[in-house]
Amino acid sequence: MTSHIRVQRVCNHCGDEFTAKTTVTQYCGDVCAKQAYKARSRQAKIEHSEAETTTIRNKPLAEIQAKEFLSVTETCALLGLSRRTVFRLLQSGRIPAVKFGRRTIIKRANLEALFGSSVVEGVKADESVTQREKDFRRAQEPVSGLLSASHTA
Numbered sequence: 001m002t003s004h005i006r007v008q009r010v011c012n013h014c015g016d017e018f019t020a021k022t023t024v025t026q027y028c029g030d031v032c033a034k035q036a037y038k039a040r041s042r043q044a045k046i047e048h049s050e051a052e053t054t055t056i057r058n059k060p061l062a063e064i065q066a067k068e069f070l071s072v073t074e075t076c077a078l079l080g081l082s083r084r085t086v087f088r089l090l091q092s093g094r095i096p097a098v099k100f101g102r103r104t105i106i107k108r109a110n111l112e113a114l115f116g117s118s119v120v121e122g123v124k125a126d127e128s129v130t131q132r133e134k135d136f137r138r139a140q141e142p143v144s145g146l147l148s149a150s151h152t153a
Contacts, residue, residue: 070106
């Protein structure tokens with residue numbers, strides 16, 4: 001039971017035209033088939049590695065969000081800040097913390113309260129803009145009086 005079918009196809013790997021003897025042939029030869037297989041397996045490995053990386057990155061963040069008390073490193077991961085910035089905030093007293101020997105423990109509720117209460121150092125945006133406008137107008141009044149008097153004379 002032999003088939004005498006000859007079909008013109010285009011190789012899925014290299015894009016060259018070839019004559020296929022079956023209707024399911026995808027590649028022009030053994031070399032292209034092997035190269036395509038290697039490319040598929042390489043891509044599968046990369047996707048698997050990226051999936052593992054994202055689960056590893058997201059896992060600690062989920063664990064940190066469930067904790068009530070955090071270390072400095074966990075606070076850095078949660079807030080997306082550097083260790084130096086967190087230590088600076090601790091030193092200035094903006095983030096209250098407790099030291100147990102060498103360990104610094106930060107209460108998660110204190111971090112949430114920090115973001116809930118402060119809007120740019122306690123100044124509302126609308127008030128700061130209107131105050132700037134008032135200061136600008138006050139500074140312009142003497143200048144506008146001088147300009148109008150000198151141009152009319």
